[in-house]
Amino acid sequence: MRLFPGMFIPLAAQALLAAVVPGGLLVWNMHNGQQIELAQRDQERLEGFVSTAGEALAAGKPLSRLIPELDQRDPRLAGRIQLANADGSPIAGPASSNPPRAERPLKLNGQTVALARIVREPTLTDSDRNFLATQYLGIAVIVTGLFALLLAAAYEFARRWSKPQLELYRLSREIVHGDHDVDIEERGPAEVVATSRNLQRIASQFSRLETARRTWLVSIADELKRPTESLAVHLDKLAAVQHPISADLATGLEEDQRRLSQMAEDLSAVALADLGRLPVNFSQVDPRALIHNAIWGNAKRAEGQGVKLETSTLPQYTILVKWDGARIEQLFGALIDNSLRYTPRNGRIVLGLESSRDAWRLIIDDSAPGVDVMLAQRLFEPFYRSSDRPEDSAAASGLGLATARAIVEAHHGRIEASRSPIGGLRVTVILPAEPPRA
Template structure:
């Protein structure tokens, strides 16, 4: 039992020393290593260093805990064995009056230290200290701390307890600590265990490095894929997409990247379409005017009121297109000036309708107006709101068929004022309703470029509505045509 416990102690001591030794021998990573500072190396070394640090901390903690707790426990057990011997030593001194009997009789000390009682009872009550040779580590010192009997190595520095007889200290019972009794054989066993645990420590770090490598390789593959997609996107390849994979943080980032790439691809397509549309819209009136002027200069056509009127119409259309482009640019960047004050939407809408009634009648459009009789106040810019309603009515005049029905309603709906403008056929396909407010967008059916217009009016309307913290939307009208709905926040009363 004694040998087994001693070997267990040596095993654990060897484990702690070897683990520290192996970590110190294997690294930290030398700063002189010429390693490329890439994310692969950084992540690999970070995870490896973290695992090695945890191993080192656990090893040191176990070693300190083992030395302070287990060895102290064994020594405390030895101290308790000493306490049980104290009455017997005091009685022997009192009976003989001195310690000379121990010096003259070499067996007297052994008889004094031998456990008393039945053999089976002794085995049952034998403490761990006794099993680890506590009695063999015990000796007796006189009152002046000179050795009298027992272990030859006991001294004043050993663990000791006073032997008191009639209130006077007549000697000291001393015991060597457990760790001081390790033999040369034990030391050799310890050294062998150290080599074993050094191998175990190095193997543990190798396994950690291998697991770290596979973990970081999988993670960094996704990072490299994302970096490659980003480089393509930065180079102008907006069709670049990244495989999402697992729905973790990197997966979410990949989804966001794909959405961004889709948005950039749409914006690039819109930019190219915008440039093409602007060039077409500007070229058409300029070409007509240039042809008219060249005909006059070449003498093919004489200047007349009719030819000048045609030039004036083209100039007017070109000027309106330029004004629309300017207003759209200002509303896009939020630079369009707004003078906000309480205004009555019902009054503004009636004024806009009065401006187009003659043209509505000329096209035989049957108008139905349902505007609330009470004032409908909002905080906004009267001139910009007038522009909003004028553009909406102009859109209806341009695209509604001859003799169509037109309905305009304005009412209060809770904390908002809702304006609805709808007409009869022709309508707009449902899949194209959401695109009506895009600049230069025109439905390629009955509401097409042949009807006139630059395709900027509804885009300007959207920006004006949003600048008033409102919302504008398009839907199919029960009359068979298009319904435009504008919601604006009502002013607090």
């Protein structure tokens, strides 16, 4: 979670802004102060020039000689003074179209004979440059120090503020992932501690509800098994009476009993898997034999629906893996039952077995219609049906593929759904040849 960087970066930007803006204002203020000081110096120097020039004019010196003498006497005004007539036309000195920095009248016997102007910017001396460099360096040091201080404060604030938020995030993530036994730290602001306690109470309530739900499912599945087994016995007795019932009625009753029995088995497997207690007994089995047994067990039903049940890509040699044979047969039964439910007459269901390093890939394909690839993984959710047709809903418990997933996960494998190359659904099961060692 990027909570800390997400908070620290804006605070660091604000710290930079808070340091740079005052530094810029200091530079601007120092620049303006220097300009004012230079202007005052020019005013004072111009006053001195006007006084000296007035004395020179009284002594009979012409105006044209005043500027060259000034250039030799005062280098700070050299090349910057212009003498002009009252109408502004230049008499001596450099020409300039810019407004004068300073201007004073040059008088003789109380009469203005010329205007003395400073028309050029002053040239900074080495002492001026050294002074400015010292000032700018001082401002840079102040700005850098202020930024470092604000950055450290921003880091500490972000760290302290984000820590309780990260703790709340941790608690909520654990609850979402199903870990309801959460621990909280009684530290941080009162609001955060109170929120953590509420999350802990919610997790505890979820845990009780989830445990109760799974326990009820297991109990219901066990209770459902008894009447279905009893129903099978009673049907056998009913078939042996002196006046047997019709073949269609017997077939219908037998199919209903099979569905109830399968529903009870599926519900029990899903519920036990939710509790993490699905029993699996690993022993050496031959996957090819399990596939042939599944085909033989469903051949009559497939033939009755006009569906061809066949195999492909089966190895020609004996394979020994360490699986729970009964559970794998239940897995195949659930997968074939799901395909039979949606495969139309004259369709095909193909079972295959391929080697995949230290695992085996079990593949079952069926004919069109297929399923939306975006919804394929939802097929393994309990009670999810890909069809809204009433006849499909009546014939399905919605637990077959959920049962398949529970059995696969108990074998430390994975199950996936995709589009089949023969037009319908492909279910791929990948199981390790042996369970991982604890």
